Amino acid sequence: MNNKPFEPTCPLPLSTKKTIQLAHGGGGRLMQELIQKVFVQAFHNPMLESLHDGATWPVEKGTLAFTTDSYVVRPLFFPGGDIGSLAVNGTINDLAMCGAKPLYLSAGFILEEGLSMEVLQRVVNSMAEAARTAGVPIVTGDTKVVDRGKGDGIFINTSGVGLVPNGVRVLPTLIQPGDAILVSGDLGSHGVAVLSVREGLTFDGNVESDSAPLHRIVADLIDSGIEIHCLRDLTRGGLASVLNELAAAAKVGTMVEEPAIPVSEPVRGACELLGLDPLYVANEGRFVAIVPESQVEAALAVMHRHQAANQAAQIGIVTERDPSMVILRTVVGTHRVLDLLSGEQLPRIC
Amino acid sequence: MKYVDEFRDRAVATALAERIKQTVQRPWTIMEVCGGQTHSIVRFGLDSLLPKDLTLVHGPGCPVCVTSVSLIDQAVCLASLPNVIFCSFGDMLRVPGSRGDLFGVKAAGGDVRIIYSPLDALELARKHLDREVVCFAVGFETTAPAWAMAVTQAKQLGVTNFSLLIAHVLVPPAMEAILSSPQNRIQGFLAAGHVCTVMGYEEYEAIAQKYRVPIVVTGFEPLDVLEGVSMLVSQLEEGRVEVENQYVRSVSREGNRPARTLVDEVFEPAPRIWRGIGEIPASGLRLKSAYGAYDAEVKFQRELVQLSVGIEDPECQSGLVLQGLLKPMDCSAFGTRCTPEQPLGAPMVSSEGACAAYYRYRGHVKCEK
Numbered sequence: 001m002n003n004k005p006f007e008p009t010c011p012l013p014l015s016t017k018k019t020i021q022l023a024h025g026g027g028g029r030l031m032q033e034l035i036q037k038v039f040v041q042a043f044h045n046p047m048l049e050s051l052h053d054g055a056t057w058p059v060e061k062g063t064l065a066f067t068t069d070s071y072v073v074r075p076l077f078f079p080g081g082d083i084g085s086l087a088v089n090g091t092i093n094d095l096a097m098c099g100a101k102p103l104y105l106s107a108g109f110i111l112e113e114g115l116s117m118e119v120l121q122r123v124v125n126s127m128a129e130a131a132r133t134a135g136v137p138i139v140t141g142d143t144k145v146v147d148r149g150k151g152d153g154i155f156i157n158t159s160g161v162g163l164v165p166n167g168v169r170v171l172p173t174l175i176q177p178g179d180a181i182l183v184s185g186d187l188g189s190h191g192v193a194v195l196s197v198r199e200g201l202t203f204d205g206n207v208e209s210d211s212a213p214l215h216r217i218v219a220d221l222i223d224s225g226i227e228i229h230c231l232r233d234l235t236r237g238g239l240a241s242v243l244n245e246l247a248a249a250a251k252v253g254t255m256v257e258e259p260a261i262p263v264s265e266p267v268r269g270a271c272e273l274l275g276l277d278p279l280y281v282a283n284e285g286r287f288v289a290i291v292p293e294s295q296v297e298a299a300l301a302v303m304h305r306h307q308a309a310n311q312a313a314q315i316g317i318v319t320e321r322d323p324s325m326v327i328l329r330t331v332v333g334t335h336r337v338l339d340l341l342s343g344e345q346l347p348r349i350c
Numbered sequence: 351m352k353y354v355d356e357f358r359d360r361a362v363a364t365a366l367a368e369r370i371k372q373t374v375q376r377p378w379t380i381m382e383v384c385g386g387q388t389h390s391i392v393r394f395g396l397d398s399l400l401p402k403d404l405t406l407v408h409g410p411g412c413p414v415c416v417t418s419v420s421l422i423d424q425a426v427c428l429a430s431l432p433n434v435i436f437c438s439f440g441d442m443l444r445v446p447g448s449r450g451d452l453f454g455v456k457a458a459g460g461d462v463r464i465i466y467s468p469l470d471a472l473e474l475a476r477k478h479l480d481r482e483v484v485c486f487a488v489g490f491e492t493t494a495p496a497w498a499m500a501v502t503q504a505k506q507l508g509v510t511n512f513s514l515l516i517a518h519v520l521v522p523p524a525m526e527a528i529l530s531s532p533q534n535r536i537q538g539f540l541a542a543g544h545v546c547t548v549m550g551y552e553e554y555e556a557i558a559q560k561y562r563v564p565i566v567v568t569g570f571e572p573l574d575v576l577e578g579v580s581m582l583v584s585q586l587e588e589g590r591v592e593v594e595n596q597y598v599r600s601v602s603r604e605g606n607r608p609a610r611t612l613v614d615e616v617f618e619p620a621p622r623i624w625r626g627i628g629e630i631p632a633s634g635l636r637l638k639s640a641y642g643a644y645d646a647e648v649k650f651q652r653e654l655v656q657l658s659v660g661i662e663d664p665e666c667q668s669g670l671v672l673q674g675l676l677k678p679m680d681c682s683a684f685g686t687r688c689t690p691e692q693p694l695g696a697p698m699v700s701s702e703g704a705c706a707a708y709y710r711y712r713g714h715v716k717c718e719k
Contacts, residue, residue: 199466268351274466275701325713332363332572334395337713342690346440346464346701 020115025145038121039107039141042128047104047139055104055139062166065100067091068159076123076153079193080208083156084126086284089213090235091158092134096215097231097287099170099222100162105131107141107158112151123154134213136160168222172249174229179318180296181254182289184217184309185210186262187239191281192270201274207266212285212308220306221289226299230290234283240338241280242288243326254326256316256338276345279338290318357571358394366576367399373583377403379535380582381528381674383521384542385412385702386570392707394572404583407535407674408707410524410624411542413489414441414700415672417517418623419660422447425515427657428484428650429455429462435478437471438486440464444690444699448660452486468493468500475504475512484646487514492544494518494635495609498616501637501644513646516636519622521545522553523633528673529561536674538582540568540575543597548613550605554593562591569597616641625696626662626669666695671704678705685709 023030040048047055071087088105095102107127111120131138138158190209196202214233221228230250232242239261247254263271263278271278285308291299296314303312319327326338382388388408391397397406410416426447429436436452443452443462456462465471468485475483487497497514504512521542528534541554546567558565564585568578578596585592595601613635622634637645647654665683670676678684678697688694690709697703 201466265351268354272351272354330394331358331360332394332396332399333360334398336393336395336711339710339713341710342699343444346443 018117020111020113020117020120020145022113022145022147024111025143031143034143038124039143042124043107043131043138043141045137045139047137048141055106057104060163063164065095065098065162065164066159067094067098068157069094070155070157072152072155073194074152075194075197076119078197078209079206080189081211081284082123082126083154084123085130086211087156087158088127088130088134088136088138089211090284091160092136092213092215093233093285093287095160095162096213096218097170097233098162098164099168099218099228099231100164101219102134102136102160102162102215104139105136105158105160107138107156109141109143110151110155111143111145112153113145113148115153120154123156130213134215136215165222170228170231172230172246175246175250175252175290175318176229176292177252177318177320178293179229179290180293180314181243181256181316181318182291182296182299182303182312183234183239183261183315184214184287184289184303185285185311186264186267187234187283187286188263188267188271188278188281190284191238192267194282195274196270201270207264207270210283210285210308214285214287214308217303217306217309220302221299224298224302226302227292227295228289229292231287233287236282237341238278238280238282239288240277240326241340243338244340246288246290247326248324250318251323253319253322253324254316255319256326256328258328258330260313260315262311262313280341280345293317354571357569357573359573363399363572363576366573366580370404370576370580370583371401373580373587374401374404375587377405378537378583378586379405379407380538380540380579381407381409381536382540382568382575383409383411383525384545384570385415385700385704386544387411387540387542387568387575388704389702389707390570390572390575392711395711396572396575399576400579404579408671408704409539409674410528410627410672411490411521411545412672412697412700412702412704413493413517413519414445415668415696415703416519416524416624416627417442417445417488417696418625419447419662420623420657421515421517422451423449423657423660424647424654425452425486426450426455427653428515428646429460430458431482431650431653433481435461435463435474435481435483436486437463437465437474437483439488441700441702442486442488444693445696446663446693446699448662468496469503472500472504472509472512475509476507479511481511483512484650485512485514486517488517490519490521490542490545491549491613492547494613494617495548495606498612501616501641502612504644505641510643513644513649514637515646516634518617518635519624520619520633520635522557523630524624525557526561527627527630527633529557529563531673533675536563538563538586539565540578540582541565541593543567543569543574543601546597546601546605548606548609550603550610551593551595551601552603558591558593564591565593567593567595567597567601569600624672626666626672663694668695668697668705671697678708679712681705
C-alpha cells in the first residue's frame, strides 16, 4: 500500500500521458493540455499565446509571399535533422526562393494515436529551435489525431508568409540565355542520410542531412546588390529535376558541366554502391541561383560567407539551343540529356 | 573518389578512343553483354567517341528484362497473398507482367518490400515467424552466391518460412543462343565483368573457339569499356580469337572459388524462358532437391497452378532489342506508346534496360549533339 494521502483528482495527471490518444485531437481537456504544455511552451511568442483562431499582424506596403509544404519522412529522426527542423527550414526556404524575407509560420500536426509523447516533444522542440535559429516564429497551428495505423507517427504541414523587398523580382521567366547557373553546395547528403537510417545501411564518413535555412544567404545576396534572375531550392528530385523545371518554365536550354557539380566523397560512394545518381537525390539545404554571368564572382563571394553555402560553385550556363532541355557534359567530355526521372530511383540488383 | 575517378579520366578516355579509331580498319559489330555496360556507354556517351564503322549492340545482360512474363505474374500472385511478405530488389517492382506489376500489388495493400541483400530477407523471415517471406531471386551469376548463402543459412538456422521464386539466368547459354541464331551479326563480345568476377572466364574459352568469336572480359567504368573495346577490335583486326581479361582488378580466370562452390552446392542448371527470346536449355538455375523446401514454386504450387500462361504485349519488341537485332530508338513504340511511365516491356523500366538507358540519357525528344 502506498502512503500517499487521498487526492480527489485523477491519479495520473493529464500531462503524464506517455502516448498520443484520440482525445488529444478531440477539442477537450486533453487537447488543451497538449496545446499548452507542448506546443505553446515550445514555440512561445506573443502572437501564438493569444490563442486566437488565427494570427494577425499589421501589413507593410510591398509584396507578400505565401507558401505551404507538408512533411512526411521516415524515420522521423535522421543524421543531421528530423521532421521538425525539416518542416521549419523547408517552408522558410520556399519563401526565400521567392526573394522574400520570411515573417511567420503556421504548423499543422497530424498525429497518429499511440505516438510516444516523448517523440512528439523532441520533434516540437526541434521545430522551436529551428524557428528560433532562423528568427521566424510559429504563430498559429492545428492538431488532429488519427486512428492508429492511419498515419505514420507524425505528419506536419507548415505554411509561411514572407515579405518581398521592394524592387526584388525573382522569377523563372527572368532567366536569360548566357546566365550562369550556381549551386550553393554539395548535393545529395539529405537523401543519402535518410536512406542510410531507413534501410540500416552504413557508409564510411557518416553522411548528415544538409537541412538548413537559406533565407539569410538569399537576403545577403539581395542586400549585396547581386542581380538575381531566379532561385530554386533543391528538394525531392534533386538538381536534375529543378534544372528541368526551370528550363521548361523559361523555355531555355541549360548546359551543365558534370565535373563542376560538387558531391561529397561519402555521398558519391553511397550512390555508386546503390546505383543512384546524386543529381536526382534529395537535398534540404541547397539551392540553385541563376544570375547574369557578370554577377558570378560577386554572388559566389557572398555565398561563401555562409557555412551552408561555402562550397557554392558555378556548374553551368543557360543556352538558347535545346530549349526546355538540360544537357550534361560528362566527365569524359561527351554530352547527354539530363532528363526528369520517371518515378523513384530504385536501388539496382548488381 | 578512389576506384572511380581514375577510370573516368577524360584525357585517357580521349587517348583510348583515338587508339580505337586508329585500330579499326573495317566495319565490326560487337556486343556488350551486360546491361550495366550498356548504361555506362549511354550515360557517358561513349559510343559517340567511337568510329562510325564500329557498331555497338546491346546484349541480353539485364536480369530484370529477361525475366519472363509468367514469372512476373507468379510474383504478383504470391505478393498478393495475405500472409506473404514479398521481397524484391527495387528494379523488379516496375516491370509489367500480364496482370500488373509489384508496385500495383503494394498500392493494393500487398506487403512488398525492397531489399538490398538476400540476407536482409532472411532476417525478415526470422523476425516474422508467423508469416511467409518470399523472395524474387533475380539475377545472373553475380547475385546467385548471395541467394545461395541465404538458403544455406536458412537451412542451418531451421528457418522454414522463407522461400525463393527463382528467376536466375546464366550468361554463357544466352551468348550461345545469340551466336547460333541464323540472324546473328555479332563478331565479338565484351563479357560481363561482374559475372566473371564470380565465375571466372574458363567457360568462355570454349565458346570463343566453337563460334570463332573473340571475347574480352570488361568492367563498367568508361575507361574499362573503352579499353575492352580497344582490346576487342585489336583481336578482330588481327584475326585473333581469344578470351582476354580487361577487368584484371576484379576478375581472375578461375573466378571466386568459394562463391562458385556455394552456388554449386545449392543450385543446378535448368531450362529457362527468356522474355522476348523464348526457352534456352540449361540457361537458368533451380534449387537442388536438398534445398527444395525453399522453392516458392513448390511451396505455393496450389496458388500458382491456377495462373494462365503470361502473355507478352504483342507490340513490345524487347526480344529483338535483347538479342541485339533492334536499337531501342528504332522501335516504333519507343518514347510514344512505350515510356517508363507506361512501359510495354521490361527494358523500358529496368535500371539496366537498354530502352530505359536511351530514354533517360538520350532523351525522347531529339537533341542536337
